[in-house]
Amino acid sequence: MAKHDIEITPAERDELIARARKLAEKFAELGPSADEKNELPLELVPLYKESGLARLIVPKKYGGFGADLWTVALVEKELASYGDPAITLSFNMHHVMVGIFRDLLEESARVRLFKEVVENSALLSGPFSEERAGFSTIADTVAVPDGKGGWLVSGKKNWATFIEGADIVTFNATITDADGKIPEDYKEHAARESVFMVPMTAPGISIKRTWDTFSMRASGTQTCVFDKVPVPAEGYGGPFRTGLIGEMEWVTFPFAGVYLGIADRAFRLVRDSLAKKSLGHTVSGDNVMVRDVGHIQHQLGQALVELEMAERVVQGTAAIMTAGGDAAWSAAERPARISIAKIAATEAAVRVTDIAMRLTGGGAIRRGGPLERAFRDARAGIYHPLSGDAVYELLGKSQLGVLD
Numbered sequence: 001m002a003k004h005d006i007e008i009t010p011a012e013r014d015e016l017i018a019r020a021r022k023l024a025e026k027f028a029e030l031g032p033s034a035d036e037k038n039e040l041p042l043e044l045v046p047l048y049k050e051s052g053l054a055r056l057i058v059p060k061k062y063g064g065f066g067a068d069l070w071t072v073a074l075v076e077k078e079l080a081s082y083g084d085p086a087i088t089l090s091f092n093m094h095h096v097m098v099g100i101f102r103d104l105l106e107e108s109a110r111v112r113l114f115k116e117v118v119e120n121s122a123l124l125s126g127p128f129s130e131e132r133a134g135f136s137t138i139a140d141t142v143a144v145p146d147g148k149g150g151w152l153v154s155g156k157k158n159w160a161t162f163i164e165g166a167d168i169v170t171f172n173a174t175i176t177d178a179d180g181k182i183p184e185d186y187k188e189h190a191a192r193e194s195v196f197m198v199p200m201t202a203p204g205i206s207i208k209r210t211w212d213t214f215s216m217r218a219s220g221t222q223t224c225v226f227d228k229v230p231v232p233a234e235g236y237g238g239p240f241r242t243g244l245i246g247e248m249e250w251v252t253f254p255f256a257g258v259y260l261g262i263a264d265r266a267f268r269l270v271r272d273s274l275a276k277k278s279l280g281h282t283v284s285g286d287n288v289m290v291r292d293v294g295h296i297q298h299q300l301g302q303a304l305v306e307l308e309m310a311e312r313v314v315q316g317t318a319a320i321m322t323a324g325g326d327a328a329w330s331a332a333e334r335p336a337r338i339s340i341a342k343i344a345a346t347e348a349a350v351r352v353t354d355i356a357m358r359l360t361g362g363g364a365i366r367r368g369g370p371l372e373r374a375f376r377d378a379r380a381g382i383y384h385p386l387s388g389d390a391v392y393e394l395l396g397k398s399q400l401g402v403l404d
């Protein structure tokens with residue numbers, strides 16, 4: 001079977017989307033207070049597990065649903081659009097990590113991990129970014145050999161989405177010499193950077209509640225601290241940078257789905273409000289219906305074009321991957337080419353929420369309303385890897401023949 005051959009049937013895809021729509025009702029219920037309190041509602045964790053979506057993209061041969069790239073985007077879109085964007089972003093980290101591990105792990109580690117996900121609905125978080133340079137930081141978190149084949153991990157991850165709900169934390173750390181020192185040469189540092197995973201119950205893991213943002217408040221992206229956390233040999237997941245770069249699609253498509261969902265949510269909110277809004281007596285007439293105003297019709301159409309352009313780019317990129325068209329992209333360019341789908345979705349979310357705010361009128365900026373939240377949440381999309389700037393630079397370099 002090729003990497004992105006589709007295992008699920010159209011009926012199975014529809015059924016997964018229907019599950020997401022049902023779960024979205026609960027997300028929608030708790031979203032406003034979660035945003036206000038700036039935390040992930042942990043009562044949703046057992047409901048997520050009950051929904052079965054934990055095994056969404058685990059391949060069928062390991063007991064999962066085997067969802068493909070486009071299906072994971074559609075499920076995330078449904079949860080963000082009809083449920084809540086920030087809560088969806090939080091659970092989204094689980095799918096990002098499962099997706100990456102579909103090919104990154106050695107078979108024995110993969111079997112062990114997917115068994116936990118399928119049989120116990122174990123949920124994963126994936127804090128990699130650190131304070132010094134975000135996702136670009138070659139891990140300052142250290143894995144010091146314990147002399148028995150395992151490591152003692154110490155460090156701090158300041159972007160740990162879903163960490164409070166997770167059963168397993170997967171992260172990167174640099175394997176040091178016995179003395180605990182990180183190599184001075186940055187290439188050697190990068191070569192030693194590896195992926196690890198441990199249960200959240202491991203001694204030495206603590207969470208600092210540092211999350212206080214204006215965007216994605218309900219995602220519960222706290223700080224995770226490792227203090228001499230024992231990681232046995234089975235907790236090793238392979239090299240980080242080189243491995244992850246080959247799995248960029250499993251970062252791109254789940255994130256793209258979340259932000260398509262934000263754009264879809266904002267579009268529906270503004271359309272439904274404008275369709276019935278009457279201005280009554282104004283200087284232009286005695287009962288002006290907003291839906292009859294030319295510039296409003298025009299901009300609403302523009303919002304739809306933004307949404308649909310992005311959706312077609314995400315679906316089209318998934319189709320390219322399924323057809324194996326990515327083989328035409330060089331290994332260095334591949335992550336950037338794939339990430340075009342993420343940029344399309346995150347930029348559409350920014351543009352559609354912007355149009356929706358303008359068209360809805362001043363009431364849209366009142367704190368806590370669904371559109372105001374969508375507008376704020378859309379702004380986080382630009383930071384997820386690969387960022388737009390990273391993609392433009394990579395592709396520009398490639399076209400100019402100066403990409404290493």
Ligand SMILES: Cc1cc2nc3c(=O)[nH]c(=O)nc-3n(C[C@H](O)[C@H](O)[C@H](O)COP(=O)(O)OP(=O)(O)OC[C@H]3O[C@@H](n4cnc5c(N)ncnc54)[C@H](O)[C@@H]3O)c2cc1C
Pocket residue numbers: 093126127128129131132133134135136159160161162215216219221380383384385387389390
């Ligand atoms: C809501 C939310 C949730 C998140 N959750 C997670 C998570 O669960 N796990 C996780 O690992 N991360 C997570 N992140 C972190 C996200 O991946 C970071 O925002 C990202 O790594 C960028 O880091 P930074 O924001 O600290 O900016 P920096 O990387 O410090 O960027 C600062 C500036 O430097 C530039 N820059 C960055 N790298 C380079 C480079 N190599 N060369 C030249 N210029 C560069 C940038 O373009 C930017 O202009 C989350 C982010 C958000 C917004």
